[in-house]
Amino acid sequence: MISLFPFDNIREPQKHFMETVYKAISEKKHCIVSAPTGVGKTAAALVPAVKHLLEKKVKRIIFLTTRHTQHRIAIETISRINEKNNISLKIGDIIGKRWMCSQPNADKMRSSDFFEFCKSLRKSDRCEFYMNTRKNSGFTNNAKMVVSQLEKTFSNVERIREFSSELRLCPYEIAIEIIRGADVIICDYQYIFNAGIKAGFLKKSGISLSESVIIVDEAHNLPKRLRDILSARVTTRIIKRSILQAKRYKENEVIPHLVKVQDAMNFLSHNIENEKKVKKQDFLNLLWESQDDYDNVVSEMSDAGERVSEQSRNSYLSSVARFLEFWPKEDAGFVRYIKNEPDNTTLFYNCLDPGLLMGEVISETNSFVLMSATLFPLEMYRDILGFKRDNCYLESYKSPFPEKNRLIQVIPRTTSTFRERNEQQYKSIAKICSDIIASCKGNIALFFPSYAFRNNVLQFIQTEKEILAENKALSREEKDELLKRFKALSNKGAVLLAAASGSFSEGIDLPGDYLKGVVIVGLPLEKPDTEIIELIDYYEKKFGKGRLYGYVYPAMIRSIQAAGRCIRSEKDTGIIVFLDERYVWPLYKKCFPEDWNIEIQPRDYAERIKSFFTSLNKKRLPKNS
Ligand code: SF4
Structure with missing residues (x-):
């Protein structure tokens, strides 16, 4: 394994780090590593994973990071491993869809609005970039040509965007196609943990988590990110905007439903100074009588939200519908509360337990490698993320700086x-x-x-x-x-x-x-x-x-x-x-x-x-x- 290491000098902590990762993957276990800046985490995590890839014990390495600089460092590390060992591992690089999108100002939209916006443009054949890229569930000739050009060299997101924009193609679709043939995929947490994105991403890119090693960089952020994914909120301000939007786009039939939600929130927040806990049933009792009625209203509102997003970049109706979909979910591991602020009231359904989401993904995945400079105490991360004591190695290293x-x-x-x-x-x-x-x-x-x-x-x-x-x-x-x-x-x-x-x-x-x-x-x-x-x-x-x-x-x-x-x-x-x-x-x-x-x-x-x-x-x- 050491021979794969792409730099001249290997530091002692790096050696231990690599051995731990290698052992964890061999045993289909996991590891959580706290390593200060300077230890050389990226190479230490990637080299043993590549070794397993070359031995055909795993099929993909997925490197999750939220930082653009880390995308570059991971790509450079793989490129050096290739050069030094005369091998040709392929890389797929992707960031959030809305940051890749060629439509003007897509990056300024809220992510839930963007999701609806992109879906509706594709459905109604109004995204020229998508239409230039995909045809009859296959790829156009231009798209095939760009993919094959990009696959010849390491293509990061910037390069994918640059090539796609020349031929007015959708950079996201191009990136996904490159990922289909990639050994190492560098992407954001959302692609693996957000159920709404994950299923489509894994299917389109042909990734099986049971044959993958997932390396999570800056993993100290993971618990908060996972809790956010499972949480939802709605505000009276959003409801007011939804009512205005419903009037504007002639979705009048949902207005009484929105007023009902608004009245329920006003009732629950009446006479409270700051915030208070709310029971699931307290809110439901103020809405529609039967579960069927509730479900019908949510689906009506969601459809109206979709129609609005065909005409507007912000669909407040979709936000309210999303919250109402979340609210009847389970209580265990969640907190429900309402908060009053000047001119606004927010109803929260927030996740307390990141292990609820992580546990599912752990059970599907060959091995996780979690790393960061500030993962302490390691036991806390293991516990709250839902790793079992007997299948997760914990390691920490000292700073190598004088x-x-x-x-x-x-x-x-x-x-x-x-x-x-x-x-x-x-x-x-x-x-x-x-x-x-x-x-x-x-x-x-x-x-x-x-x-x-x-x-x-x-x-x-x-x-x-x-x-x-x-x-x-x-x-x-x-x-x-x-x-x-x-x-x-x-x-x-x-x-x-x-x-x-x-x-x-x-x-x-x-x-x-x-x-x-x-x-x-x-x-x-x-x-x-x-x-x-x-x-x-x-x-x-x-x-x-x-x-x-x-x-x-x-x-x-x-x-x-x-x-x-x-x-x-x-x-x-x-x-x-x-x-x-x-x-x-x-x-x-x-x-x-x-x-x-x-x-x-x-x-x-x-x-x-x-x-x-x-x-x-x-x-x-x-x-x-
Ligand atoms: S299909 Fe591609 S270019 Fe079109 S809106 Fe969606 S992400 Fe943007």
């Missing part, structure tokens, strides 16, 4: 607990942050428990460096622009303010001098609302670890994930500061990676940061200076 390159501090002087959020607390936090910003040479990022908390502290921060604040409402382009500006300021030094729960805490790579320090302000615990309380209760009953699995560990994972933005390569240097008194409490402290050498600095934190950067500079100076 310890001297980083300074990790805990400053136990302040807290972000809800009951102690007051102006004095914000001022104290801002004072420490200002000191750290001044002591840190270069760019620094501060991650807060929430945007609201960040804004409360921001008003008291004093610095001469430029402050850039990320917020939830920024579009992808605006976020890219913000990061570009942040990088451009790295010589002078700038301050990036973000939320630990936001996309910047894990989706950004700022190597080298682009980021010299990260401060995790407070503990990003979720607000203990109805859903979190139910989650804790559910995990307590199922595993006897409700508070840990439902509350404490997810917050520590967010903290450590955000801290991981700082050191991205062997040569990176920087400081990581955890600013909250609870980080020294045993409950939280034991969650830090074992190989972290953490200094607890109640007072001299700024001096220590300065001396750290001074010592780094000295090491860089030539000996005779």
Whole structure:
């Protein structure tokens, strides 16, 4: 197996990682691996899977990732394995259908709307790209030609889109055709876990999961993604829009049904201050009398929604119909609640148990390899995802980067607990942050428990460096622009303010001098609302670890994930500061990676940061200076 490894040097943890994956696949078992940045996870997971593929013990390798950069890295790794070993593994690369679609502005649509939109265009022969690609359930000559050209080389999504657009073909259909003949498929989680997408994808691409190895990258996100797939919600705002849409598109017969749903939600939310649990039957009793009536209304609404999507890109009616389809489903592993906000009320049917979905896919699949830099504790992931103790290997590795390159501090002087959020607390936090910003040479990022908390502290921060604040409402382009500006300021030094729960805490790579320090302000615990309380209760009953699995560990994972933005390569240097008194409490402290050498600095934190950067500079100076 080692001979397949495509790089010159193989690191010791990589070797162990590969052996574990090889063993798991041989035994038709699974493995969950926590490996920090720098271990070389992608190659370590792919090489043993390729070995099994070459030995014809499995037929496909499916590499699941949400990040575009990971698509590129996986493709490069397979390409190197091919070159080094003179073999010709074929790759199929695909992202979400709406991101591949050639129709203008498809990427701006909500995914449920896009699904209906694409279906209705195809059904009514109104998508020229589809019609140019498929004919009488086969492929057109142009489509065949493009597929054969793309199959000759490694074709990533960009290349598929480029070739397809020249001949006005559907890039999604082209990608699926390439996947039919591919050994290694790189795609998003949805293709394997979303039942509505999975069945069609597996059928069209001819994949059998029982003969496949599924590698899940960034697997710390998997539980949340699975829960989201099984969850549904509806708001009074959406219902109002549905009524307007029904009037506009002359779907008048569904209006009384929508009004009934709206009245039921208003009744359930009457006199509640914020949110409360709702029983399945409480809502059903306010709707239609028999199950048959209920089913008829849902199907009527769904048909009307489909007709609307033939004329409009947003079908609110379909959203309401989808929610009503979900609501009568099972109670076990779910929470139902209603929430009031100014001018809007939301009814939730949310999944608490990712194992409900994962369990099904595990039973169909030869082997899963789950990997991430922040999969801790490994036992929690095994338990909540539904792996059995005796068929799942757990491994974790230390960071391969030099310890001297980083300074990790805990400053136990302040807290972000809800009951102690007051102006004095914000001022104290801002004072420490200002000191750290001044002591840190270069760019620094501060991650807060929430945007609201960040804004409360921001008003008291004093610095001469430029402050850039990320917020939830920024579009992808605006976020890219913000990061570009942040990088451009790295010589002078700038301050990036973000939320630990936001996309910047894990989706950004700022190597080298682009980021010299990260401060995790407070503990990003979720607000203990109805859903979190139910989650804790559910995990307590199922595993006897409700508070840990439902509350404490997810917050520590967010903290450590955000801290991981700082050191991205062997040569990176920087400081990581955890600013909250609870980080020294045993409950939280034991969650830090074992190989972290953490200094607890109640007072001299700024001096220590300065001396750290001074010592780094000295090491860089030539000996005779
Ligand atoms: S068939 Fe292809 S091009 Fe047409 S709407 Fe669907 S994804 Fe887009």
